Amino acid sequence: MKNIRKIQILLLLLVLSVLRISGQTVCEIDASRPGAAIQPTMYGIFFEDINFAADGGLYAELVKNRSFEFPQPFVGWTPFGQVTVNTERPCFERNPHYISVTNDGGLLRAGLDNEGFRGIGLKKDHEYRFSAYVRVQGDSPMKLSVELVNAGGENLLKKEMEVKGQEWRKITAVLTSPFTDAHSRLRIVLLTRGTVDMDHISLFPVDTWKNRENGLRTDLAQALYDLNPGVLRFPGGCIVEGNSLATRYQWKNTVGPVENRPLNENRWNYTFKHKAFPDYFQSYGLGFFEYFQLSEDLGAEPLPILSCGLSCQYESNEVVPLDSLQPYIEDALDLIEFANGPVSSTWGKVRADMGHPEPFHLKFIGVGNEQWGEVYPERLEMFVKAIRARYPEVRIVGSSGPSASGKEFDFLWPEMKRIGVDLVDEHYYMNPEWFFDNAHRYDNYDRKGPKVFAGEYASHDHSTKKDNNFLAALSEAAFMTGLERNADVVHMATYAPLFAHVDAWQWNPDLIWYDNLQMVRTPSYYVQQLYGMNAGTHVLPVTMNGEADGMLYASAVWDAKTGEIILKVVNRSDTSRQIPLTVKGLKKRTLSEGTHTYLQADDLKAKNVLGEPERIVPRMRPLTVNGNRLALEVAPQSVNVYRIK
Known part of the structure; x- marks a missing residue:
């Protein structure tokens, strides 16, 4: 038997040598x-409002600056005739600005046009829901003409609407577009002599994801569903921090009635000086309730990321003193109550009043994004202690900083272990060769330490100005074999960024590109889909x-x-x-x-x-x-x- 065994081994070696x-x-x-x-969360989605990903993208609202709250209140609008901005007896407390349109009976008409987000995308025979909050300043009813205008200036659809009453009320109408045009405009004209006040002027496709009135763009949401994601990280990375503490993302401003969610500056409006977008703000129509709802729709675990009390360290580098950090910690605790608390709780009631009495079953929360230095772990530790004390079942995600290696990375990983976070968020935007070379990155990671969340990664082919080409996708696929082989260490992975509007983007490459009417899934998208649909157990x-x-x-x-x-x-x-x-x-x-x-x-x-x-x-x-x-x-x-x- 021993001789037979030796012969078998020799034959095997011979076969292998022949193959070589x-x-x-x-x-x-x-x-x-x-x-x-x-883990069911292995392959997922990272969402950030960059490249007009929310307003002008996934969020289906077609009107820009619908509540006139931009610092220059007519951004997005072209007023004609007598149109003024006022704040007396506003309709909404946190969005106090509105317009007054006056028709003085002369030959010139009065009203305004909205340009949308690099145009308004309309499809022939599709329905669109117009709405506005209005009141008149006199006793007599008045008439508005709501019009859809194509790129050639033709107002091919006009619908008259009556306005009456001196108290604010909502008017609505469904408009069927007679044309297809990616660069249409919405026009509102006051036909009757007198003055009408207007606020929160909105135009949505009737066909939204799940047919929700404050809904999402159907094709983009469907593309997310088709990824079969296990986790949805939101509301982003650097956008969480803000250019300043004042402009950081505050989740409490994004819930409740959509009309009363205050505007916030988007931190990506001036970040890249060669691609500045001064009209880039956040309406918060797509807020934390909608993110949780989308997670539920997709069958993905929600992973919200919150400010740790540090603004973007690349920008203003503001720091909340440790003795003033408690309100930030309370925001994290209140968020868990909003997601999971009973309807009898303060924030659970807010969720229920928004139409979701059942909890969202939040299991993960992240604190901080790409922070570094001693200021980050000393703040993170305070969050961890407070969350562990009240919600020990919730898993906490910390960060290893903005780079895949180096001084800050080497400092933060031991700190994450010391503090006891459950997952560590690693980011890498590297060239294709790096991704090929790092397919074995996690082979020798500590099996007993915190798990890895590859929270932001994408292959950047600088030879083609970072195109979403096949080389980038191929290198990402090679790298992901290493994530999968080391699934005992890597529990989550999300490509970033997710969306980009072809006419208004700051950062590339991105997973999905679109204009106002259509979208394209990149080769990188299909790599993510192949892994997400074939994750195994x-x-x-x-x-x-x-x-x-x-x-x-x-x-x-x-x-x-x-x-x-x-x-x-x-x-x-x-x-x-x-x-x-x-x-x-x-x-x-x-x-x-x-x-x-x-x-x-x-x-x-x-x-x-x-x-x-x-x-x-x-x-x-x-x-x-x-x-x-x-x-x-x-x-x-x-x-x-x-x-x-």
Whole structure:
């Protein structure tokens, strides 16, 4: 028997040597040893209001500056005739500005146009819900003309509406657009002699996500749903901090009646001097209630991030003294009550009054974004103690700073362990080669310390001005095999940023691009989708023998829900690879049918664009299975997912 065993070993070595000589790689999965559980939160979504991602993007409101609260109150509007801004006896306490339109009976009309967000996107035969809060200053009813105007200046739809009463009231109308135009305008004209006051002038598509009146843009929300995300991080990163403490994101301003949520400056309006957007503000129509609601819609765990009492350290670097930090800590505790508290609690009642008496079952909360230095952990520690004391079941996310390595990173990781956070948020915006080289980044991380949240990452190909090209997506896919193989360490991962308006963006690359009528999913989007749709439940050991030559990356998982083995293989080389695959440890079971989904491009610089959104999309074909062996043909420059029953 010993001689037979020696012969078998010699034959195996001979086979492997032949494979090496021929340049072939063999792959083996051990199905008998399911490893670490893969967290349901493994692959998710990072949302930040950058690149006009909220107002002008996911949030379906089509009117910019609808409440006239911008510092220059007519931004977005073109008034004509006699139009003034007033605050006497306002309709809304926290949005006190409104306009008064006066028709003096002369030949000139009075009213105003709204330009929307780089135009108003209207589709022919689609319905749009107009609304406004109005009152008259006299006793007689008056008439308004609400008009949809195309880019050529033609007001092809006019609808007359009556206004009466000296107290504020809401008027509504459904308008059916007679044309398709990405750069339309909304026009309101006072037809009757006299004065009308108007506030919170709004235009929404009737067709919103889940048909909600204060809803989301359907195609963009559907794209998020199609990612099958396990976690939704919001409201962003740097936007949480603000350019100053005064402009930080304050969640309590984003809940309650949408008409009475105060405006806030968007910290991305002047951050990049070469791409300044002075008209970039936050209406908070998309607020924390809507984020929690979206998380529920997507089947994703909500992960809100709150200010730790530090403004952006790249900007103003304001610091809240430790003895003045308690209101910030109370905000965190109140948020958990808003999400999880009973309707009898103060903030649970606010949630219930907004239409959601059931709790949102919040399990995670993050404190701080990309802070660094001693000022961060000494503040974070105060939050951790307070949250642990009142809500010990909630898991807390800390930060390792703005970089993937270096002085601040090395300082913060031990501090996160000392403080006892549950997850540490790591960020890396690096070139494609870094992502290829760091596929083994987490192989040697501490298995007993806090878990990793890869909270912001994207491959930046600077040779093409950071295009969302296939090279970037390929390198991200290779890196993600390492996240998956180390699922005992990495519990969450979210690409960033998520959205970008083609006519108003500050930062690239981004996962999804859009204009006012259509969108495009990037190759990076499809990589995220392939991982999100094929996450599995447990890691399986996978080995590559032979000439992998640094060009092949692989991870394997078991999906207990479907009884499938899922193998992911990334080939970065420009040649195809023939890979024999063996699955051992099946005992008396055998493999049956399977599918092969792949994303491939011959040109690494290729990308999807508006007008040609499907240059690079996943394709699927059946997989031939022979016993417990398969012959995999891996195309050059490709991301591959094999599902085997």
